[in-house]
Ligand SMILES: Nc1ncnc2c1ncn2[C@@H]1O[C@H](COP(=O)(O)OP(=O)(O)O)[C@@H](O)[C@H]1O
């Protein structure tokens with residue numbers, strides 16, 4: 001990779017004027033329905049940065065991640081990866097394969113791309129299991145795990161891939177409030193360890209503020225970035241941060257932004 | 266409230282709930298079967314029903330024992346079993362291959378799927394006489410009839426199964442750089458297995474029907490041939506004995522499919538062991 005002057009050195013990913021338009025046809029002759037899921041989206045994420053994306057459903061958050069992953073083609077615009085473009089994705093549902101044990105689920109990326117030797121991969125999986133606190137469940141099947149444990153495995157599976165960028169699409173959205181807080185803190189701990197670049201989609205404004213360096217606020221129809229808010233609260237952070245006035249101020253600011261954008265329509 | 270009622274003996278405990286013992290299903294249906302056979306035996310004997318119309322269960326049993334001990338029934342059963350297994354195997358191989366092609370290629374899907382649905386409406390047994398004309402009264406025509414009858418439920422279930430993969434799971438695999446072959450191997454095939462086994466279960470029973478029908482049309486051996494021959498000679502006890510063997514074959518094959526299903530598709534919700542929920 002040649003290091004062009006300026007941006008690439010510490011930029012993990014940069015989107016420039018990215019558009020995504022879905023065109024769906026109801027029937028062969030019916031009129032096409034057009035949805036502008038992403039409208040002129042420009043965003044630069046620094047390496048090691050934790051960036052959250054918030055916004056009402058349908059504003060294009062998932063589409064943004066899918067465009068980055070190459071799961072869907074963008075209509076226009078450019079995407080540049082400063083370093084490598086290996087990404088690990090965590091979905092709202094754990095999406096574990098029920099016929100694979102927990103360990104084998106962690107090894108799915110390895111079974112696809114054979115990036116490591118089999119021995120290295122096994123050792124990595126073991127280390128991952130102990131980091132996730134799931135050693136005892138190594139040989140269990142997903143159906144025997146609770147929702148929280150399954151999502152832990154989902155996160156571990158993405159990290160096994162040793163991604164340069166970790167993408168998370170409402171990863172805690174299907175969990176109960178208590179598990180959700182715990183998982184958020186666990187994620188922060190993991191992140192503090194190796195400071196991966198993280199793009200984190202969430203519905204929860206406090207969650208986004210607690211975890212991130214910056215919060216991207218998106219609005220729907222067309223899906224675009226309304227504003228990017230800096231969260232300059234000291235790290236490491238914990239649940240106790242939630243009660244500080246600084247924290248509350250940022251949360252309120254985002255909430256006001258989202259409400260004003262909603263009522264403007 | 267009385268203050269002196271600390272005496273434990275007067276505390277009313279709810280009656281300990283006695284665990285209800287469920288009578289296993291096979292005991293119940295076995296019981297029903299025995300009762301039916303007993304009534305059957307009684308009616309035939311009491312009203313002196315002629316044996317060429319309805320034989321008593323004991324007549325059927327002795328005919329069955331005779332046929333088995335002189336080896337004739339076993340020989341015919343072996344012929345039919347071969348037809349069933351070969352036809353079934355052929356149908357499975359062909360159906361899986363076709364399902365694979367149809368689900369992997371858009372063109373083949375568009376070209377073949379409507380034809381598959383259309384030919385579904387032809388009663389397959391109506392093809393049996395043709396197959397006998399084309400392939401003779403030997404085993405080939407029986408195997409082909411059996412395969413033809415078993416083929417469609419297998420095909421439909423396999424296609425449905427290969428299409429049943431969760432789109433989000435596909436995205437998950439693709440996010441790790443999976444190719445189409447990876448997706449097929451790691452997701453679509455395992456997701457298809459429960460559907461394929463449902464198809465196998467239907468098809469294995471149809472295979473028995475297929476082989477018998479084909480033997481009716483023209484055969485020199487096999488259980489279907491015995492049914493026709495004994496019908497002609499009014500040896501109704503032997504006809505019933507053959508029915509007993511046929512249902513035994515059907516049951517055994519069905520049980521085999523169920524067993525394989527349980528071993529191979531162990532994750533399916535249908536027979537996941539219930540774990541306590543906190
Ligand atoms: N595959 C698709 N085909 C057509 N429209 C889609 C597709 N995926 C998403 N959309 C539309 O694009 C918009 C943004 O969707 P999405 O990115 O899922 O939003 P979010 O994740 O913020 O809820 C929505 O209006 C949605 O209906």
Ligand SMILES: [Mg+2]
Pocket residue numbers: 061062063169
């Ligand atoms: Mg979404």
